[in-house]
Amino acid sequence: MARESMEFDLIVVGGGPSGLATAIKFSQLAAEQGEDLTVCLVEKGSEIGAHILSGAVVEPRALNELFPDWRDLGAPLKNPVTQDDFYYFFNSQQGVRLPSWMIPSELHNDGNFATSLGNLCRWLGEQAEQLGINIFPGFAASEVLFNEDGSIKGIATGDMGIGENGEQKPSYQPGYELHAKYTVFAEGCRGHLGKQVMSRFDLQAKSGTQHYGIGFKEVWNVDPKKHVPGKVVHTVGWPLGHLPGDTGGGSYLYHLENNQVAIGLIIDLSYKNPHISPFDEFQRFKHHSIISETLAGGERVSYGARAIIKGGYQALPKLTFPGGLLVGDDAGFLNNLKQKGTHTAMKSGMLAAETIFEAIKNGSLGKEDLVGYTNRYQESWLYNELYKARNTMPLLHKLGLFLGSACVWLDQYIFRGRLPFTLQDLKPDHEQLELASRSIKPSYPKPDGKISFDKLSSVFITNTSHEEDQPCHLKLHDSSIPISSNLPLYDEPAQRYCPAGVYEVLIEENGDKRFQINAQNCIHCKTCDIKDPGQNINWIAPEGAGGPNYGNM
Numbered sequence: 001m002a003r004e005s006m007e008f009d010l011i012v013v014g015g016g017p018s019g020l021a022t023a024i025k026f027s028q029l030a031a032e033q034g035e036d037l038t039v040c041l042v043e044k045g046s047e048i049g050a051h052i053l054s055g056a057v058v059e060p061r062a063l064n065e066l067f068p069d070w071r072d073l074g075a076p077l078k079n080p081v082t083q084d085d086f087y088y089f090f091n092s093q094q095g096v097r098l099p100s101w102m103i104p105s106e107l108h109n110d111g112n113f114a115t116s117l118g119n120l121c122r123w124l125g126e127q128a129e130q131l132g133i134n135i136f137p138g139f140a141a142s143e144v145l146f147n148e149d150g151s152i153k154g155i156a157t158g159d160m161g162i163g164e165n166g167e168q169k170p171s172y173q174p175g176y177e178l179h180a181k182y183t184v185f186a187e188g189c190r191g192h193l194g195k196q197v198m199s200r201f202d203l204q205a206k207s208g209t210q211h212y213g214i215g216f217k218e219v220w221n222v223d224p225k226k227h228v229p230g231k232v233v234h235t236v237g238w239p240l241g242h243l244p245g246d247t248g249g250g251s252y253l254y255h256l257e258n259n260q261v262a263i264g265l266i267i268d269l270s271y272k273n274p275h276i277s278p279f280d281e282f283q284r285f286k287h288h289s290i291i292s293e294t295l296a297g298g299e300r301v302s303y304g305a306r307a308i309i310k311g312g313y314q315a316l317p318k319l320t321f322p323g324g325l326l327v328g329d330d331a332g333f334l335n336n337l338k339q340k341g342t343h344t345a346m347k348s349g350m351l352a353a354e355t356i357f358e359a360i361k362n363g364s365l366g367k368e369d370l371v372g373y374t375n376r377y378q379e380s381w382l383y384n385e386l387y388k389a390r391n392t393m394p395l396l397h398k399l400g401l402f403l404g405s406a407c408v409w410l411d412q413y414i415f416r417g418r419l420p421f422t423l424q425d426l427k428p429d430h431e432q433l434e435l436a437s438r439s440i441k442p443s444y445p446k447p448d449g450k451i452s453f454d455k456l457s458s459v460f461i462t463n464t465s466h467e468e469d470q471p472c473h474l475k476l477h478d479s480s481i482p483i484s485s486n487l488p489l490y491d492e493p494a495q496r497y498c499p500a501g502v503y504e505v506l507i508e509e510n511g512d513k514r515f516q517i518n519a520q521n522c523i524h525c526k527t528c529d530i531k532d533p534g535q536n537i538n539w540i541a542p543e544g545a546g547g548p549n550y551g552n553m
Helices: 017-032 061-066 117-130 192-200 278-285 289-295 342-361 372-378 381-388 392-414 455-460 481-490 527-531
Strands: 005-013 039-043 083-089 095-097 134-137 141-146 152-157 160-162 168-173 177-185 212-221 231-237 249-255 260-268 299-309 324-326 474-476 503-507 513-517 537-539
Touching (some): 005 017, 005 342, 061 342, 117 134, 141 177, 212 278, 260 278, 260 289, 324 342, 342 372, 342 381, 372 381
Parallel strands (some): 005 039, 005 177
Antiparallel strands (some): 083 095, 160 168, 249 260, 503 513
16 A cells, blocks of 8 residues: 655644644744645654653743743643752651752742643643644654655654564554655654654764653652642752762652642663662652652552653754754753753744744745754754753763762852853763673662552553554664673663563573563653663654553653
């Protein structure tokens, strides 16, 4: 069966904040100037918001620009931050609240909102539909299409109804080719297609090293007596390290609406000990006396995990290539000092939309490299914000929490983020692991089923679903590496860094060891694509609508 094709002026790949902001801003400009332009947005999740996971405390700066009347329009930002606490945890029982003067002003949350980013994206999706934008949820963009001159032609959605053996099932339906003058890649962190175009056009040739973290999140119903709407808590210290070379990261506890809290832990994927299990570190963290006091007697209702892009200013790739642009976390616009990316992602999408609209209005056929997008970025508050925060992660990586934080404080308060040099951190996360034989195995307590839980029961409440009879979307470049190399060197860390129990090392009856991939468990966090020491795992998009179905996340 031949693929059908459809023509648009603009295609956006991804229904997160950057993709939605791109489509909306482009359509707003077209409506304001009476231009009849078409926009298509494809989203691999079953609905807009199904794959969205973030803390989240949202800074409304970009939203104010996109929809100045967002309050009247009913945007789900109704829980302003009312209390902003920051703790250092010494151990599992003790912690101290840090005075506000010790916290860089960029980390203060006055005027921000503790909310669900998934619900915000659902609302943005509704606004997009009212503008006439064609939104196709449940369609995974699986292939980049090119013109004969090498410029981007568009994308193709994945075929449906392909069996595990690669043959067509009776339910087979070919994917669609979506052609456009310009294609914007807004897939989020470690985008499947974004990674391909970065390689094809060598977009990272002049970039610093990109870094990542893995972020965990649970939503709990808690005792109303313990709930303080708008209270925001961040922590550093236990259970993560504080010396140079130790595991970096931090945590959050956000009091949402309706007697709910969001609890999470972010762990830098530059960690060195291959025996570390980020999932178990998160479960252990919740037992800290300050955290468990809030959770005790409550009920966990949601769980999820997602990779976070953390390289910041110096790790940004070239943003443009003939016929296409990168926005949001597909490029890496997260502010790693604020640990916020929604407003920066939206702003990048809005700048991309302005650039594309101007080009099309001036008669562009879509094969140009729109460097005007980069110019707009460099002249915006987005550039200034990322530039000011640029040395945060290198300082913390090189110097550890204590000394690194002190230097970040000096950088922000004394030099106002304007040091005349930019630090680099050249070693990528997948090269950071030390040998298992030289590393200490942590001792993780057994989950109690009240505060802490196991992986499989956690995956169950992600509502993850995949068509089981389909090709595995976790591709090994060399199927022998997990057992022949990763196991003896690093005790095959995929067994532990995956937050969903996808990877196992099994022992056969004859004593042979076998690497098993439980792809149906995958919650699309992309950690395996990032942390595998041999870069042997390639995450590609499974059949459309597969993966988690997050609710209030």
